[in-house]
Amino acid sequence: MSASSEKTGAVPPLLHMAGIHKTFGSVAALRGLEVSIQAGELVTVVGPSGCGKSTLFNIVAGLDEPDPGGILRFEDRSCHASELLGRVSFMPQRDLLLPWRTVIDNAILAIEIEGTPRAEARAQALRMLPEFGLSGFENQYPHQLSGGMRQRVALMRTFLFKRDLMLLDEPFGALDALTRTLMQRWLLDVWQKHRRTILFITHDVDEALFLGDRVLVMTARPGAVKLVQPVDLPRPRRPELLTDPEFIRLKRVLLEAIEEESMKSFQAADVRPAG
Ligand SMILES: Nc1ncnc2c1ncn2[C@@H]1O[C@H](COP(=O)(O)OP(=O)(O)O)[C@@H](O)[C@H]1O
Ligand SMILES: [Mg+2]
Numbered sequence: 001m002s003a004s005s006e007k008t009g010a011v012p013p014l015l016h017m018a019g020i021h022k023t024f025g026s027v028a029a030l031r032g033l034e035v036s037i038q039a040g041e042l043v044t045v046v047g048p049s050g051c052g053k054s055t056l057f058n059i060v061a062g063l064d065e066p067d068p069g070g071i072l073r074f075e076d077r078s079c080h081a082s083e084l085l086g087r088v089s090f091m092p093q094r095d096l097l098l099p100w101r102t103v104i105d106n107a108i109l110a111i112e113i114e115g116t117p118r119a120e121a122r123a124q125a126l127r128m129l130p131e132f133g134l135s136g137f138e139n140q141y142p143h144q145l146s147g148g149m150r151q152r153v154a155l156m157r158t159f160l161f162k163r164d165l166m167l168l169d170e171p172f173g174a175l176d177a178l179t180r181t182l183m184q185r186w187l188l189d190v191w192q193k194h195r196r197t198i199l200f201i202t203h204d205v206d207e208a209l210f211l212g213d214r215v216l217v218m219t220a221r222p223g224a225v226k227l228v229q230p231v232d233l234p235r236p237r238r239p240e241l242l243t244d245p246e247f248i249r250l251k252r253v254l255l256e257a258i259e260e261e262s263m264k265s266f267q268a269a270d271v272r273p274a275g
Contacts, residue, residue, distance in 0.1 A: 047218025
């Protein structure tokens, strides 16, 4: 159940969290969460809705403090969550494109806030456009784009803000199945080229397996890590992988774990009628 990082020996994890609790008033969102991420890994996170996935990301992004007492280490040094602010790039669950900014100006938002002069930031973003499938769209506004394109703009913003750890919170959750598949393959290409460490939340088990080096399954709320599943499937990952016997075996393991937790959260859910 505990992270496999201890086995890797010499190389300390990029991120290590243990005994992380988070309560919101009377709601326990996380209880005793433990996570270790090695540099260069793509780790996916699945779990029942409301189990604390976004809360975990907010803590890692430095936007929220866990309750006192947990262990939080980044780049092999103990730190407070607040010290992670600006050290991690974060794509929140909603894409948060500003409707009055063009594609290019949305893409540069984070590095512009950070102090990169606008002309230089735009030049950097322009070079990245083709790779994100956005060539020729730099002066469009978000409402003129398809859902997949909007997500690529938000991802481009996250990639431009170069940090050792990238957090992606259900980036493809709102896309149709075909677009989602294309975006997954595209993300793997971009990831392999840029060599980033990625923590990726999804509620789609196929997506978690297709992308991940490891899959973390979270328990029902209060969230902890129920299972860390290594995914020893070859890369580059091809679409045919989804029907590979090993893929299907792993999928069954994950689905069983998730279902067990979903049942718990369903039984514990507040099912009283409103009003
Ligand atoms: N800022 C907050 N204030 C109060 N409760 C919160 C806050 N953020 C999250 N929660 C609660 O914590 C639990 C976990 O939420 P969240 O992390 O968003 O779950 P997930 O992303 O896994 O769906 C939920 O019960 C949610 O209502
Ligand atoms: Mg969430």
